[in-house]
Amino acid sequence: MAAAKTLIVPKGATGVLVFADGSAVFGRGFGATGEAVGELCFNTAMTGYQEVMTDPSYAGQIVNFTFPHIGNVGTNLDDVEADLPHALGCVVRQDVTEPSNFRNVEPFDQWMKEQGRIGLAGVDTRALTRLIRVKGAPNVVIAHDPEGRFDLEALAAKAASWPGLEGMDLAIEVSAKESRLWKDGVWKLGFGYGRDEAGEERPHVVAIDYGAKNNIFRNLVKAGARVTVLPATATYEQVMEQKPDGVFLSNGPGDPAATGEYAVPVIRQVLDADKPVFGICLGHQMLALAAGARTIKMHQGHRGANHPVKRLEDGLVEITSMNHGFAVDSDTLPANVKPTHVSLFDGSNCGIELTDKKAFSVQYHPEASPGPQDSFYLFQRFVEGLK
Numbered sequence: 463m464a465a466a467k468t469l470i471v472p473k474g475a476t477g478v479l480v481f482a483d484g485s486a487v488f489g490r491g492f493g494a495t496g497e498a499v500g501e502l503c504f505n506t507a508m509t510g511y512q513e514v515m516t517d518p519s520y521a522g523q524i525v526n527f528t529f530p531h532i533g534n535v536g537t538n539l540d541d542v543e544a545d546l547p548h549a550l551g552c553v554v555r556q557d558v559t560e561p562s563n564f565r566n567v568e569p570f571d572q573w574m575k576e577q578g579r580i581g582l583a584g585v586d587t588r589a590l591t592r593l594i595r596v597k598g599a600p601n602v603v604i605a606h607d608p609e610g611r612f613d614l615e616a617l618a619a620k621a622a623s624w625p626g627l628e629g630m631d632l633a634i635e636v637s638a639k640e641s642r643l644w645k646d647g648v649w650k651l652g653f654g655y656g657r658d659e660a661g662e663e664r665p666h667v668v669a670i671d672y673g674a675k676n677n678i679f680r681n682l683v684k685a686g687a688r689v690t691v692l693p694a695t696a697t698y699e700q701v702m703e704q705k706p707d708g709v710f711l712s713n714g715p716g717d718p719a720a721t722g723e724y725a726v727p728v729i730r731q732v733l734d735a736d737k738p739v740f741g742i743c744l745g746h747q748m749l750a751l752a753a754g755a756r757t758i759k760m761h762q763g764h765r766g767a768n769h770p771v772k773r774l775e776d777g778l779v780e781i782t783s784m785n786h787g788f789a790v791d792s793d794t795l796p797a798n799v800k801p802t803h804v805s806l807f808d809g810s811n812c813g814i815e816l817t818d819k820k821a822f823s824v825q826y827h828p829e830a831s832p833g834p835q836d837s838f839y840l841f842q843r844f845v846e847g848l849k
């Protein structure tokens with residue numbers, strides 16, 4: 463797999479992943495035709511492919527799923543984390559079968575096609591994962607053509623000339639462009655999404671959207687907040703105009719250090735004004751940057767739904783959902799930044815708290831979607847703290 467430079471397309475191959483060095487992995491294309499260039503990452507979650515594909519933090523990335531049966535429950539209108547899929551494409555082991563689920567609305571391959579996203583099936587995705595673990599996340603082109611016509615040299619050149627995620631600001635591209643009130647609560651079988659009938663008396667959370675997953679806002683509503691969403695480029699004055707009781711910093715794609723021009727200075731001003739702050743994933747990384755720490759690109763990243771994280775205050779282990787390729791460098795935490803959570807997989811930083819401010823953040827995804835719900839308490843902790 464992905465061993466040598468390949469110039470011949472095997473008979474029957476209708477999809478391919480091409481690496482910058484010219485090596486290629488062939489399979490059967492599904493979803494949209496065409497090609498897309500991005501970073502290849504792997505996700506080990508056993509459920510929730512629709513949530514993964516629509517998580518805006520996957521902008522610029524192609525997801526290699528280690529779980530073999532992707533697409534088997536189809537797609538529906540509810541399990542989406544944003545209006546569009548943001549991952550560029552996906553690589554899967556088994557061909558996508560007829561959906562078998564009472565919630566299915568549309569087969570996965572058709573949904574991918576309509577959304578302009580490319581799929582590649584019939585690949586040894588676990589071998590591909592091992593390759594990423596050894597060599598780090600590569601830049602690749604995913605391509606699909608029902609006739610199997612691929613110009614492999616041109617595709618390799620495209621992968622080679624893509625600049626990579628490091629230094630790339632994508633939050634600005636996927637963020638909401640307008641401010642809005644958020645109204646949905648969490649989903650319940652038989653009921654769908656709850657409705658927020660919040661009164662003015664509830665704590666007001668101003669959530670800055672750097673590419674947010676909707677389930678974060680739903681959980682803030684469930685925890686009892688009134689939620690206003692602002693675009694990533696919101697100024698300090700625009701944040702304060704909303705009279706927030708607390709400010710939330712969302713997840714999002716790309717390199718946290720590349721958002722430094724607009725996001726981090728605003729976060730610093732919010733901290734200086736002593737507003738309570740809660741951040742998730744990219745929001746965690748940017749809170750750390752605003753506090754004076756540094757972020758680093760990880761070798762392979764963390765993406766899945768079973769990542770154990772230790773809460774340092776009492777040693778409790780949370781099983782968490784993760785999706786990140788950058789991390790806060792724990793060696794750079796200033797004296798007023800206390801680490802609160804650590805990954806039990808590799809010891810990387812998974813949470814911080816500012817000792818002189820009401821501000822905390824986590825690297826993982828307490829909103830799950832997909833994943834375990836061990837960390838829902840963080841929404842409660844934030845919103846209760848605003849009262």
Ligand SMILES: NC(=O)CC[C@H](N)C(=O)O
Pocket residue numbers: 519712713714715716717718742743744745785786787788789
């Ligand atoms: N889910 C996220 O917010 C991801 C943050 C950042 N883009 C990273 O890859 O680390």
